[in-house]
Amino acid sequence: MTTFVLRRLAAGIFLLLVISFLTFALLSVPHTDVGRALLGQNASQAAVDARNASLGLDRPMLAQYADWLSHAVRGDLGRSWFTGEDVWSALATRLPVTLSIVVGVTLVTAVLSLLLGVWAAVRGGVVDRLVQVLSVIGYALPGFLVTLVLVLVFAVQLRWFPAIGYIPFTQSPSGWLSTVTLPIAALSVGAVAGVAQQVRGSVADVLERDFVRTLRARGLPPGRILFRHVVRNASAPALTVLGLQFVGLLGGAVLVEQIFGLPGIGSMTVQYTTRGDIPVIMGLVMVSVVGVVVVNLVVDVLVGVPNPKARVA
Known part of the structure; x- marks a missing residue:
């Protein structure tokens, strides 16, 4: 029974990694300008670009995911971009x-x-x-x-x-x-x-x-x-x-x-x-x-x- 449970846990961890990567990849597809949404339509493009850069959105998707995963395994899911509340x-x-x-x-x-x-x-x-x-x-x-x-x-x-x-x-x-x-x-x-x-x-x-x-x-x-x-x-x-x-x-x-x-x-x-x-x-x-x-x-x-x-x- 112990081996059976360990196999199921290993499969669950693998599923967790796969789903997290696929979800992050889908969310990273450009569909909304987060910086613009945060600063408003009247903000300058320079300010919007700076805001996106501060959130790490100017980096490659794999680098962003690796950074998120390194924090997630330590129990840190980050903060909301819009409210600043701890996730x-x-x-x-x-x-x-x-x-x-x-x-x-x-x-x-x-x-x-x-x-x-x-x-x-x-x-x-x-x-x-x-x-x-x-x-x-x-x-x-x-x-x-x-x-x-x-x-x-x-x-x-x-x-x-x-x-x-x-x-x-x-x-x-x-x-x-x-x-x-x-x-x-x-x-x-x-x-x-x-x-x-x-x-x-x-x-x-x-x-x-x-x-x-x-x-x-x-x-x-x-x-x-x-x-x-x-x-x-x-x-x-x-x-x-x-x-x-x-x-x-x-x-x-x-x-x-x-x-x-x-x-x-x-x-x-x-x-x-x-x-x-x-x-x-x-x-x-x-x-x-x-x-x-x-x-x-x-x-x-x-x-x-x-x-x-x-x-x-």
Whole structure:
């Protein structure tokens, strides 16, 4: 298992380097005059050139990337070109907001998908068809439409939850819960629909295997067979899809944060990307890639623990 984890970590570090280089290369393509954006349209060309030179933009792209990477490996992501704020400080204030949403959606998705998928696979018949129909509907509904309906019904009309804003957990746990409930619900609809179908298919497939018939013939309780043997053997595909959902939520949070006015990394990405603020954008990309690597590593370990064959890949 140690070798397996080390291989995955090495692959994650390689992915981090490749993504950071490609992102930096794309951002370095001339699409906006940063010096002009900082100094204004009335600034002289000499002043603009001097400002770009002070930011290192007059150097070759590879030299700029090497300089950024040398600082990044020491934990220094630089400062925003436009606000002067330390990138780590900016991320530290916004990352908890997005993590509150993404982790909440993942937990809700895991619980509801497991319940619905196992229920559909075990009961079959009308229950199975009902769960499949609901899953297709939930997966097909546009995310922005679900979000707007939730806001109109539960925030505007019923006034059960605030329509916009965010309250930190440290400030008020109940206030925090009220501000993240609707965003979590909005993103959970499609996520539950996708993972529930995978759980249902995996559990139904395992129920047809010979070892399950053998366990039944030995007289083991149905509940023990289901949760100790069937769900365990069916967990690998479901965990993989759940991990992919987590990664996708990092991007899906952009729309939800914009609608609910949440100060997370999604809205931060939109704001700083339009400015061309490379230090902040690189920080955002690195945080996202590290999140992807960590989630994939956790999923691989969870899949590899009960299934030694998975560690060979």
